[in-house]
Amino acid sequence: MSYIPSALRRFVTQRAAGQCEYCRFPQTASFFAFEMEHIIAEKHGGLSIAENLALACTYCNRFKGTDLGSLDPDTKKLTPFYNPRLQQWSNHFRLDGAIITPLTPEGRVTVKILQFNLSERIIEREQLISSGE
Numbered sequence: 065m066s067y068i069p070s071a072l073r074r075f076v077t078q079r080a081a082g083q084c085e086y087c088r089f090p091q092t093a094s095f096f097a098f099e100m101e102h103i104i105a106e107k108h109g110g111l112s113i114a115e116n117l118a119l120a121c122t123y124c125n126r127f128k129g130t131d132l133g134s135l136d137p138d139t140k141k142l143t144p145f146y147n148p149r150l151q152q153w154s155n156h157f158r159l160d161g162a163i164i165t166p167l168t169p170e171g172r173v174t175v176k177i178l179q180f181n182l183s184e185r186i187i188e189r190e191q192l193i194s195s196g197e
């Protein structure tokens with residue numbers, strides 16, 4: 065992965081308000097430092113510029129990897145992931161208690177491949193909710 069200057073890292077982190085831009089988990093509640101995620105992976109020609117970077121938790125970044133999308137589980141059509149630079153989170157996902165429910169095809173492939181509702185992630189969200197965050 066390319067070197068990302070610290071000023072750009074700071075900008076991306078502040079723009080995201082310290083939350084993972086995919087699952088919305090707060091950096092302050094995570095044991096691991098969040099990462100600079102290339103929305104379009106470098107392998108596919110994505111650049112290390114603000115417009116192509118998102119703040120991502122280790123789960124989301126690891127599960128997304130260099131993928132750009134997947135087959136929608138409902139329609140089986142090739143569908144891009146939710147893009148935090150171009151789309152609004154609340155149009156594609158809804159928080160139902162500690163479960164993230166997808167609302168669109170982009171939401172469905174993102175929830176599936178980034179494994180938003182893995183049991184340990186649901187438990188972490190439940191703990192956050194019960195602590196008032």
Ligand SMILES: [Zn+2]
Pocket residue numbers: 084085086087088089120121122123124125
């Ligand atoms: Zn995340």
